[in-house]
Amino acid sequence: MPILWIGIASLLFGLSGVPGLCLRRNGGGGALLSSLMVLAGSISGSFGVIRALQSGSSSAWQSPWSVPGGRLALEIDPLSSVFLLPLFLVFALGALYGHGYWPQRDHPESGRGLRFNYGLLAGSMVLLLVARNGVLFLLGWELMALAGFFLITTEQENSDARRAGFIYLCATHTGTLALFAMFSLLGAETGSLAFPLAGTLATSGTAIFLLALGGFGVKAGIMPLHIWLPGAHAAAPSHASAVLSGIMIKTGIYGLLRVTSFFTEIPPWWGWTVLILGAISGIFGVAFAIAQHDIKRLLAYHSVENIGIIALGVGGALLGRSYHIPQLVLLGLAGALLHVINHGLFKSLLFFSAGALIHATGTREIDQYGGLLRRLPWSGLFFLGGAVAICGLPPFNGFISEWLIYLGLFQTVQGSPLPVSLILLAIPTLAMIGALAVACFVKVFGVTFLGEPRSEQSLHGHEAPKSMLLGMAGLLVSCAWIGLFPTSLAPLLSSAVLSWSSIPTASLSGPLSPLLLVGVCGWVLLSCLALVGFWLWRRSQNAPDPVSTWGCGFSFPSPRMQYTASSFGDFLVRLFRFGLWSERHGGRVEGVFPAAREFSSHTPDTVLDRLLLPSTSGAAWLFQRIRGLVHNGRVGLYLLYVLLAVVVLLTATLP
Amino acid sequence: MLLPLLLHLLLLLFFAPLMPGVITKTKAWFAGRVGAPLLQPYWDLLRLWKKGFVFSRTTTWVFRAGPVVGLVIPILASLLIPFGAMPAPFSFSGDLILFVYLFGLARFFTAAAALDTGSSFEGMGAVREVTFSCLAEPTVLFALIVLARLSDGLALQNLFGRHLAQAWLTMSAPLGLVVVCLLIVMLVENSRIPFDDPNTHLELTMIHEVMVLDHSGPALGMILYGSALKLMVMGALVVRLTLPFDTGMLWLDLLIFLGGELLLAILIGVIESIMARLRMPRIPQMLIGTTLLSVFALVLTLR
Numbered sequence: 001m002p003i004l005w006i007g008i009a010s011l012l013f014g015l016s017g018v019p020g021l022c023l024r025r026n027g028g029g030g031a032l033l034s035s036l037m038v039l040a041g042s043i044s045g046s047f048g049v050i051r052a053l054q055s056g057s058s059s060a061w062q063s064p065w066s067v068p069g070g071r072l073a074l075e076i077d078p079l080s081s082v083f084l085l086p087l088f089l090v091f092a093l094g095a096l097y098g099h100g101y102w103p104q105r106d107h108p109e110s111g112r113g114l115r116f117n118y119g120l121l122a123g124s125m126v127l128l129l130v131a132r133n134g135v136l137f138l139l140g141w142e143l144m145a146l147a148g149f150f151l152i153t154t155e156q157e158n159s160d161a162r163r164a165g166f167i168y169l170c171a172t173h174t175g176t177l178a179l180f181a182m183f184s185l186l187g188a189e190t191g192s193l194a195f196p197l198a199g200t201l202a203t204s205g206t207a208i209f210l211l212a213l214g215g216f217g218v219k220a221g222i223m224p225l226h227i228w229l230p231g232a233h234a235a236a237p238s239h240a241s242a243v244l245s246g247i248m249i250k251t252g253i254y255g256l257l258r259v260t261s262f263f264t265e266i267p268p269w270w271g272w273t274v275l276i277l278g279a280i281s282g283i284f285g286v287a288f289a290i291a292q293h294d295i296k297r298l299l300a301y302h303s304v305e306n307i308g309i310i311a312l313g314v315g316g317a318l319l320g321r322s323y324h325i326p327q328l329v330l331l332g333l334a335g336a337l338l339h340v341i342n343h344g345l346f347k348s349l350l351f352f353s354a355g356a357l358i359h360a361t362g363t364r365e366i367d368q369y370g371g372l373l374r375r376l377p378w379s380g381l382f383f384l385g386g387a388v389a390i391c392g393l394p395p396f397n398g399f400i401s402e403w404l405i406y407l408g409l410f411q412t413v414q415g416s417p418l419p420v421s422l423i424l425l426a427i428p429t430l431a432m433i434g435a436l437a438v439a440c441f442v443k444v445f446g447v448t449f450l451g452e453p454r455s456e457q458s459l460h461g462h463e464a465p466k467s468m469l470l471g472m473a474g475l476l477v478s479c480a481w482i483g484l485f486p487t488s489l490a491p492l493l494s495s496a497v498l499s500w501s502s503i504p505t506a507s508l509s510g511p512l513s514p515l516l517l518v519g520v521c522g523w524v525l526l527s528c529l530a531l532v533g534f535w536l537w538r539r540s541q542n543a544p545d546p547v548s549t550w551g552c553g554f555s556f557p558s559p560r561m562q563y564t565a566s567s568f569g570d571f572l573v574r575l576f577r578f579g580l581w582s583e584r585h586g587g588r589v590e591g592v593f594p595a596a597r598e599f600s601s602h603t604p605d606t607v608l609d610r611l612l613l614p615s616t617s618g619a620a621w622l623f624q625r626i627r628g629l630v631h632n633g634r635v636g637l638y639l640l641y642v643l644l645a646v647v648v649l650l651t652a653t654l655p
Numbered sequence: 656m657l658l659p660l661l662l663h664l665l666l667l668l669f670f671a672p673l674m675p676g677v678i679t680k681t682k683a684w685f686a687g688r689v690g691a692p693l694l695q696p697y698w699d700l701l702r703l704w705k706k707g708f709v710f711s712r713t714t715t716w717v718f719r720a721g722p723v724v725g726l727v728i729p730i731l732a733s734l735l736i737p738f739g740a741m742p743a744p745f746s747f748s749g750d751l752i753l754f755v756y757l758f759g760l761a762r763f764f765t766a767a768a769a770l771d772t773g774s775s776f777e778g779m780g781a782v783r784e785v786t787f788s789c790l791a792e793p794t795v796l797f798a799l800i801v802l803a804r805l806s807d808g809l810a811l812q813n814l815f816g817r818h819l820a821q822a823w824l825t826m827s828a829p830l831g832l833v834v835v836c837l838l839i840v841m842l843v844e845n846s847r848i849p850f851d852d853p854n855t856h857l858e859l860t861m862i863h864e865v866m867v868l869d870h871s872g873p874a875l876g877m878i879l880y881g882s883a884l885k886l887m888v889m890g891a892l893v894v895r896l897t898l899p900f901d902t903g904m905l906w907l908d909l910l911i912f913l914g915g916e917l918l919l920a921i922l923i924g925v926i927e928s929i930m931a932r933l934r935m936p937r938i939p940q941m942l943i944g945t946t947l948l949s950v951f952a953l954v955l956t957l958r
Contacts, residue, residue, distance in 0.1 A: 370773075371713070371773075373715045373717065374715060384717075387763075388760070388763065391759065391763065392756065392759075393756055393759050393760040393763060394753065394756055394757060394760060399753075399756055402752075402756075403749060403752050403753070403756075406749070406752045407748070407749045407752070407809065410749070410800075410803060410809050413800060413803045413804050413809070414803070414804060414806075414807065418957060421957055424800050424953070427796050427800060428792075428793035428794075428796040428797050428800075428946075429793075430796075431755065431792045431793055431795070431796040432789060432792055432793045434756070434759065434792065435759065435785075435788055435789040435791075435792040436789050438759055438762060438763050438785060438788075438789075439785035439786060439789055441763070442762075442763055442766040442767055442770070442781060442785050443785075445767055445770075446766070446767050446769075446770030446771070446778075446781065447770070449717075450715065450717060450767065450770045450771040450773070451713060451770060451771065451772070451773035452713055452773045514747040514748050514749050514750075517745075517747040518747075518749075518753065521731075521745075521753060524731065525727070525731055525757075528727045528730070528731065529723060529724060529727050532723045532726060532727055532877075533719070533720065533723045536719055536722070536723055536873070536874065536877070537716075537719065539708075539873055540708045540710070540719065540874075542707075543707060543708035543709070543710055544707065544708075544709065546709075546710045546711055546712035546714075547709065547710075547711060547712065548711060548712060548713070549711040549713050549714075549772045549773055549774045549869060550711075550774065550868065550869060551774070552774065552776050552868075557773075557774070557775075559773065561775045562773050562774075562775055562778060563770065563775060563778025563779065563781070563782065567778070567782075568778065568781075568782050570782075571782050571783070571786045572786050572789065575786070575939060
């Protein structure tokens with residue numbers, strides 16, 4: 001019974017931190033036990049998912065429940081499996097990584113709480129991914145949100161972490177509010193809070209879609225609802241950031257897909273909305289990322305970008321359903337789902353290696369790094385792999401999913417009428433996102449790992465412990481696996497697309513068949529590179545002793561003359577100044593013999609810092625004034641309120 | 656299967672260094688000089704091949720990976736495109752994305768290798784390279800969409816297929832715009848005037864050339880060879896678009912293709928002789944203008 005195995009996984013995850021809470025904080029704190037429980041949960045869950053996929057039919061479990069609104073219903077189908085598989089892998093590797101990154105002996109006060117919430121996050125996410133009842137789903141959703149909050153505020157003595165945590169809490173609860181309304185409306189349509197079957201709801205559902213887009217969009221981080229994301233992912237410990245960014249935000253995509261699967265007909269404007277939001281998130285996500293100096297904030301903005309890419313695929317699939325183009329549904333959704341898996345893998349890998357950098361140098365400022373590839377050779381290699389993958393470059397997994405999305409969007413190229421062929425405009429958008437991502441990761445990798453160290457900390461950086469390296473290696477191997485054997489996931493993807501929308505099965509085999517050739521190209525590329533690289537390496541063995549880099553006529557070059565993250569991004573940041581509004585201070589040099597000058601640049605989040613915070617503080621000021629008028633402590637006035645309320649109620653209720 | 660592949664590779668590997676030679680000769684002729692011999696690039700490659708290496712002590716293995724990727728990528732990418740009327744040796748639906756992204760990989764490693772030296776000049780070049788290609792990439796995709804709309808498949812083989820001769824009669828305006836766009840992208844990507852000047856004496860104003868300042872010996876040879884290959888591969892697209900003739904006779908097709916590539920090299924030489932390099936801030940404007948041109952081409956096919 002596959003669903004039983006997944007239930008066991010959820011329980012093992014959820015309880016993995018509990019023994020530690022009863023143990024002494026100065027000892028091991030139950031770290032080993034909790035990791036073993038997470039590992040056991042992952043194995044049990046993966047076993048369940050694979051069994052369910054092999055059997056071909058969905059596995060469900062139901063029981064009566066005293067909570068109103070339907071029965072306690074759990075089910076595992078291919079759509080849930082796509083989200084569960086990376087979850088099991090990344091949480092297990094993250095627990096391993098946590099041993100080296102956040103050892104109990106260095107963090108006696110926060111280590112046990114971190115592991116408790118880490119397990120709770122995993123358990124609640126498994127629950128919500130298999131829940132088939134609105135109440136149960138929301139239960140998992142809220143547990144996940146709270147566990148996420150405590151993970152973000154792990155370093156609660158740090159005011160940045162507290163601020164990020166509160167913004168996250170506000171954002172996620174606004175989203176949950178929308179979801180409460182959405183599930184109530186859905187319940188009113190179907191008569192119970194149990195999820196309807198795919199393709200059975202024949203109503204228009206405009207309100208349901210908008211509420212779902214808002215509620216799930218906040219969690220997924222679709223721009224402009226991404227406000228909580230950059231701060232939160234920067235503040236959490238790196239392996240927690242990895243699961244928050246790689247896995248948790250995908251539950252928003254899952255929710256959106258699950259809700260849209262209920263409907264028989266999809267109006268075209270749903271798809272267009274998702275497509276346009278995806279384009280905005282993609283381009284501005286990566287533009288904001290280029291402007292960042294904090295490596296984890298930068299990676300967090302890349303999550304916004306990748307959610308944008310996923311939304312482009314989902315939007316394409318929704319439009320494919322509206323306009324009845326089965327290849328677009330298949331390729332768009334398969335690409336989006338594969339990108340969900342891929343982003344889970346390479347973003348976690350990047351956060352893990354960013355954690356190794358922080359572990360080695362103690363700072364998150366990219367401009368303090370430099371020359372770290374010599375000091376952290378393995379972490380650097382893993383970061384490079386993750387960077388190539390996230391840019392969507394062959395031969396890694398990011399290319400496969402972006403290729404599928406591209407191919408899906410290209411399906412409308414020949415002989416479509418005018419409104420449909422406007423989908424084509426998403427293709428150059430995706431290309432631009434890709435090129436900007438390359439620019440950003442050349443910057444991060446180059447400034448961080450190459451060149452000369454820019455600070456004392458980077459000069460004395462040291463390689464990460466083995467447990468952290470093992471966690472990263474596991475993720476890099478998975479990335480390469482999907483890139484080089486893309487056909488291994490094709491059956492899972494096509495059955496997930498089928499469980500989302502019933503497209504004719506005849507259109508399933510054709511469009512995915514070039515995947516085999518893409519895999520072959522990956523192998524050819526890799527072997528050619530290895531061959532030529534090996535030759536060059538052999539040839540350069542007897543090179544004379546290295547000299548210093550040519551200073552272009554300048555006799556005493558110093559590491560401070562190198563390009564920094566800020567100067568590298570400056571050209572692009574200025575091109576995007578209409579959306580970024582970066583602040584620049586100082587830097588003007590005057591006179592023939594100028595004195596020392598300072599320059600700083602800073603890019604606050606346009607939506608949060610320039611729009612939302614000023615407007616909410618204005619509203620708070622206004623309400624404070626009103627409260628001062630209404631709530632002034634005079635008893636007579638309060639009695640008047642009571643009287644008025646009674647009169648209003650009487651007139652309103654009396655016939 | 657094997658014979659066309661071999662012919663394809665031989666053509667690419669042996670013909671490519673001639674194109675920079677022709678460009679130099681044309682420029683010399685315009686300037687009233689005798690100029691370097693046509694085959695000078697071959698001799699340069701041979702000379703660099705025999706030389707030893709000099710490495711900076713700042714660099715790591717990434718510095719050596721740059722030339723490797725820069726050489727391998729154009730060769731692999733050439734397998735996806737037809738050389739004139741000769742079909743592509745390797746073709747599948749959707750290979751146009753692979754073609755674009757392969758060059759993305761080359762850009763990633765070239766720019767990373769530049770940053771590996773720790774020199775501020777090379778950082779400057781890396782910034783410019785990645786920034787300008789962000790603006791050139793949408794143009795390429797728009798052009799490919801237009802070509803895909805006029806054809807019946809999603810492989811480069813179909814996009815640059817036999818139908819082009821017919822399409823020129825009915826859809827000449829969008830095709831003309833696409834040729835202009837691809838030519839400009841080719842000039843940007845291959846660091847030619849008016850976007851970049853490989854021969855200037857000032858590193859401050861270079862883009863691509865400044866990124867490879869610290870390479871030496873066979874590694875520098877690989878970079879020069881790789882850029883010649885890239886010029887020929889991207890030129891093949893423009894040549895096929897402008898000379899879409901299928902005679903059915905191998906030698907004549909070959910002649911048309913190689914003649915087209917030589918004409919293209921002469922055209923580049925003429926452009927380089929009669930134009931000055933654009934000021935750096937003007938380049939983004941020019942590239943955005945090119946993107947708009949390609950959007951026009953798409954709009955013309957949408958009606």
